[in-house]
Amino acid sequence: MAADTHAKSALHNPLGLLAELTHRCPLGCPYCSNPLEMDKRETELDTATWARVFAEAAGLGVLQVHLSGGEPASRRDLVEIMAAARNAGLYTNLITSGIGVTAKRLAALADAGLDHVQVSIQDSEAKSADRIAGYDGAYARKRALAADVVALKLPLTANIVIHRANIERVDELVGMALDMGAKRVEIAHVQYYGWAIRNRAMLMPTRDQVERAVGRVEALRKEHHGRIVIDAVVPDYYARFPKPCVGGWGRRSLNVTPAGRVLPCHAAESIPGLEFWSVTDHPLRDIWERSPAFNAFRGTSFLPEPCQSCERRDIDFGGCRCQAFALTGDARATDPVCHLSPHHHLVEEQAAIREDREYVYRRL
Amino acid sequence: MGSCIHQGHAGVPPPRPSPKAGTEKGEALVNSPAAPLLTLDACPRLPRGVRLVHNEAQGGWVLLAPERVFKADPIAAEVVKRCTGERTLAAIVDDLANTFGAPRERVLADVTALLQGLVDKKLVEL
Numbered sequence: 200m201a202a203d204t205h206a207k208s209a210l211h212n213p214l215g216l217l218a219e220l221t222h223r224c225p226l227g228c229p230y231c232s233n234p235l236e237m238d239k240r241e242t243e244l245d246t247a248t249w250a251r252v253f254a255e256a257a258g259l260g261v262l263q264v265h266l267s268g269g270e271p272a273s274r275r276d277l278v279e280i281m282a283a284a285r286n287a288g289l290y291t292n293l294i295t296s297g298i299g300v301t302a303k304r305l306a307a308l309a310d311a312g313l314d315h316v317q318v319s320i321q322d323s324e325a326k327s328a329d330r331i332a333g334y335d336g337a338y339a340r341k342r343a344l345a346a347d348v349v350a351l352k353l354p355l356t357a358n359i360v361i362h363r364a365n366i367e368r369v370d371e372l373v374g375m376a377l378d379m380g381a382k383r384v385e386i387a388h389v390q391y392y393g394w395a396i397r398n399r400a401m402l403m404p405t406r407d408q409v410e411r412a413v414g415r416v417e418a419l420r421k422e423h424h425g426r427i428v429i430d431a432v433v434p435d436y437y438a439r440f441p442k443p444c445v446g447g448w449g450r451r452s453l454n455v456t457p458a459g460r461v462l463p464c465h466a467a468e469s470i471p472g473l474e475f476w477s478v479t480d481h482p483l484r485d486i487w488e489r490s491p492a493f494n495a496f497r498g499t500s501f502l503p504e505p506c507q508s509c510e511r512r513d514i515d516f517g518g519c520r521c522q523a524f525a526l527t528g529d530a531r532a533t534d535p536v537c538h539l540s541p542h543h544h545l546v547e548e549q550a551a552i553r554e555d556r557e558y559v560y561r562r563l
Numbered sequence: 564m565g566s567c568i569h570q571g572h573a574g575v576p577p578p579r580p581s582p583k584a585g586t587e588k589g590e591a592l593v594n595s596p597a598a599p600l601l602t603l604d605a606c607p608r609l610p611r612g613v614r615l616v617h618n619e620a621q622g623g624w625v626l627l628a629p630e631r632v633f634k635a636d637p638i639a640a641e642v643v644k645r646c647t648g649e650r651t652l653a654a655i656v657d658d659l660a661n662t663f664g665a666p667r668e669r670v671l672a673d674v675t676a677l678l679q680g681l682v683d684k685k686l687v688e689l
């Protein structure tokens with residue numbers, strides 16, 4: 200009972216919800232964060248169910264919804280879904296590859312109150328960008344969409360994932376984002392989950408490359424201060440400390456899969472043995488407060504040493520559970536990205552493996 | 564009132580470090596060519612993509628922006644609500660001083676500090 204009361208008082212309200220509307224996507228990016236086992240079209244939630252989920256999310260304290268996928272525009276009812284989120288009072292962020300978002304559709308989204316657009320772009324050189332995306336003409340379509348977004352005066356973020364094929368072009372990538380009219384750019388080092396683990400040896404940069412890229416981001420941030428916000432996602436495998444993944448398990452955000460399963464983070468299904476509840480069976484509040492998967496790693500009491508007595512325990516929560524499992528086979532372990540982890544050598548060993556083979560493209 | 568906005572972080576995909584604390588004042592003045600200064604005849608407004616909403620479960624008013632969430636205390640919310648782009652800073656200050664029965668000079672100083680901070684963060688446009 201005492202433990203229950205404690206758990207209850209420590210429970211936060213989630214701030215953000217990642218709505219994976221579909222796993223369908225025309226692109227085949229080799230670092231896709233979708234799971235290897237994807238939800239089929241016929242299992243996708245319908246419009247009305249998404250509307251109910253958004254209303255329940257707002258009641259739970261969620262402020263922002265990230266409409267993602269797959270490619271969210273693969274859903275014919277994208278405008279209705281977005282409008283339902285907006286009507287629930289949520290801040291709506293469309294995370295898109297740009298493919299399938301025509302000027303007409305974008306205008307309809309803007310009219311219905313879309314707040315922000317984030318477009319992914321694979322490189323600053325068209326040929327390389329299309330090769331990474333596994334889709335001819337992707338680069339040109341993304342640039343066209345970005346121009347439409349800016350013409351509608353919607354705020355635009357460019358999301359650029361960097362890895363061995365484009366990491367030398369940080370200056371050009373930020374220059375491209377400025378040229379697109381983005382107010383914000385994310386320079387995101389590949390995070391190794393799902394498809395990215397499959398392609399790890401083809402994506403992995405060298406330590407020298409990472410250090411140069413980090414230095415350039417710092418310099419560009421100063422140079423363009425006031426013009427564009429540059430956010431960086433850290434290169435895990437070369438970090439000293441792990442990231443506080445999703446701000447702590449079941450603490451700040453939740454993720455709903457195309458079929459309605461609710462996950463603490465988009466990779467959580469990679470951890471075997473977790474019991475996820477679905478929005479088709481339970482109200483969102485019950486799932487957040489009581490579902491076994493959300494309570495599996497809440498707080499820090501499950502953490503072993505060296506985390507338990509570490510001064511960073513409540514800063515990074517021992518890092519990422521999915522990464523701990525992927526590299527050590529134990530989801531409770533200290534994230535081996537941490538230099539204090541007894542398994543840190545596993546990260547160093549993986550970072551040293553580089554192969555120049557064709558990517559394994561992500562396909563449904 | 565200058566410190567009435569607290570930054571949270573709504574970041575969902577992908578995980579990223581919290582945004583850096585503000586640059587030191589002297590540096591920001593030199594390096595912010597895009598951040599205009601607030602004058603009495605400026606008409607502050609929220610740009611598209613920034614919205615003030617009330618959420619009971621989060622305990623009050625919040626200012627929402629791309630990938631960012633700022634909690635606003637009741638006073639900050641009263642100021643931001645009046646940033647419609649149709650009223651000058653002078654008119655907003657008069658209104659607040661009347662509504663809350665506070666000395667106008669004090670209100671002007673507080674509101675200017677608050678709004679200039681929001682302008683620098685691109686949460687308010689002039």
